[in-house]
Amino acid sequence: MILPITYAVVAGGALAGGMAITIDSDPTAAHAPAVVLASTEFALAPQTPATTTDDDLWLFDHNANAPAAAASPPVTLAAAVGATRPVIGYGGWLIGNGVDAPLNCTGAACNGGNAGLLWGNGGNGANGGNGGSAGLFGNGGAGGNGAAAVYTVDGTLVSDATAGGNGGRGGLIAGNGGNGGNGSTGLYYSNGDSAPTNGGNGGSAGGLFGNGGTGGKGGDNFNPYRSQQTAAAAGGNGGMAGRLGGSGGAGGAGGNATATATAGGAQAIGGAGGAGGEAQFGNGGAGGVGGVGESTSARGDGGAGGAGGSTLVGVGGSGGTGGLGRSQTWGGLGGNGGSGGFAAVGTGGAGGTGGAAQGGGSTNSKAGAGGDGGATIAGTGGAGGTGGAAETTGSGNALAGNGGLGGNNFGGVIPVFGTGGRGGDGGDARARGTGNAFGGTANAGGPGGWFLGTGGNGGNGGFARVDGAGTANGGAGGSGTFGGQFGGTGGNGGNGGDSSALTRENSKPGAGGKVGYAGVGGQYGRGGFNGKQR
Structure with missing residues (x-):
């Protein structure tokens, strides 16, 4: 028979460097994995964001930042540990870098994956997704650059423009926050417009030591057609430094606005720069430059x-x-x-x-x-x-x-x-x-x-x-x-x-x-x- 194994036992054995021994009465018989949740009832290796705060510990919030896309349903332990994530390596739940979001992603799939519990960097987001969180040691993943809105030929909106994703949080003990993604550029079509979007916030250094991530640049807005106010988007804020040492991240630059329509009324307004990140024992981050x-x-x-x-x-x-x-x-x-x-x-x-x-x-x-x-x-x-x-x-x-x-x-x-x-x-x-x-x-x-x-x-x-x-x-x-x-x-x-x-x-x-x-x-x-x- 196979002895019942809880996830806490597996994790504890891995952390201690111990060796697990199983006793099987029939070595030729096939058995389903006997992996069950401990009484804590949560997975240590979540993949998707679940909160909109950056203040909670990594083990309890699934993702470092406010989601750029809607959160997915909870991932089962078998999916999070057995079928989806190896123990060590790319995407590993114990040691390894988080998985980067695919470039053709939509929704929650655009968020980068979290790194391994002990060591690793968070995965990068895409199309406005957030970067993944690091484990105990490592850097947060970069937020994905925002994507422009998509229209059909007849002017039907297929997908809204997305802002730059937030950078992932650094390691709980040491690590830098990820950089925020840049906002999307404003586009003007015959069948619809896509407004520029804000840059993402830099990720915080999640624990004791590390630098905050840089905020993303606000989206530019170039308007050669319409006689209307043309405003660029704001840069993201810099991330907070570690609580015992590190510098706050710099704020992102505001986007540039250009209006070349010859008719009157096409005022151009540059985007505001993002605020610099805070620090405890270190230097505060510089504020972002305002846009032209x-x-x-x-x-x-x-x-x-x-x-x-x-x-x-x-x-x-x-x-x-x-x-x-x-x-x-x-x-x-x-x-x-x-x-x-x-x-x-x-x-x-x-x-x-x-x-x-x-x-x-x-x-x-x-x-x-x-x-x-x-x-x-x-x-x-x-x-x-x-x-x-x-x-x-x-x-x-x-x-x-x-x-x-x-x-x-x-x-x-x-x-x-x-x-x-x-x-x-x-x-x-x-x-x-x-x-x-x-x-x-x-x-x-x-x-x-x-x-x-x-x-x-x-x-x-x-x-x-x-x-x-x-x-x-x-x-x-x-x-x-x-x-x-x-x-x-x-x-x-x-x-x-x-x-x-x-x-x-x-x-x-x-x-x-x-x-x-x-x-x-x-x-x-x-x-x-x-x-x-x-």
Whole structure:
């Protein structure tokens, strides 16, 4: 006879490296496998997603991420272990990489398979499916790129467009999260349109050590036909780092939008960048770059940069750069830079640079503002981001973006120790036609820590230049900020921006920033210098 064997016994024997011995009264007789569930009543090697959360342990959630496709019915143990998965090797339930989804998949079959319990990488998703989870050690699988919608000849929708799949989670002890898949590109058919889709989120490092996965890029949108608003999709967020060490994943870039229809109303809007992933003991992930928005007949808007990821101990992630906004006949609008990530102990992330703006015609072009620097409780605040540059070729004005606030600003966390972040510089502006140019205003630095802290310096104002009869207005410098209450040193004011015009009367430099005040027993900063005429 064959002794009854439970799955727990099989797994325990494999883990201990032991050897199973069977006693058979009739070696010539055929027997069906006597594999039964233990009292726990769940399979250790599930194949398909069952939840929409990324917070549960691998053994209990079947898949690391929210499903890109509907979950399949529970897999029986015989199917999961005996008929479908070997013990060791490709697709092995104990040691082995998860199975990659086939390229011609649909629905839940597009999710990558989970790796072996002990060791292995998750399988890659396809057509917007999620990447598989790793075991105790290994990397999560990559999410599949999104697929465009499919129509029949008569315009009947066969299948919807899918977003990029989420990356799989890394190993419970060590491993990196998988990268998110890219979103699908927008397509325009005579019988139906396929909108662009968002990028997938990067997978988390599932346990103690590892880096989060990078978010997928948002889908582009190219519209040469329709006189309608044309928007690109957003990038995915970066994955979270391991709880004891690792960096958060970077956010995905926003998609680019291009509208070339000559009729009015075809505004183009770039996609927003994804947020950077968080960390505990490591660096936060950088925010994704905003997408470009470019239109022939209407305004082009750049996408906003993603926020940097925060951390408990380390460096906060830098904010993403805002996207370029450009139009040939109208004004452009640059996307704002993302804010820097918070760091409880360490250095706040730098704010992202504002997106540039370029335009023609009589409409003004305005660049994006720089993102605020990340705050900190004990450490150095992040620098504010630089404002975006603006340029016009017609009669419209060029308005550069303002700089971002230095970290530990008044609206954020007041630090106990440390130095405030430097204020962001104002962007530069140039009017090549007959319009005016306005350099961006710099922002103030962040306050220093209460005990012996140093206030942040103000940023410098932006440079302004006109090639025609317009006026050039340099940006004002940012103010230095007060130091700590006890022995703190105030920050220096930033310099005003220079200006350049055909006549001195039309050239107006920016004023320097104010001095930062000192704490009890500390020193004052100095004021900034006024800008110059060039």
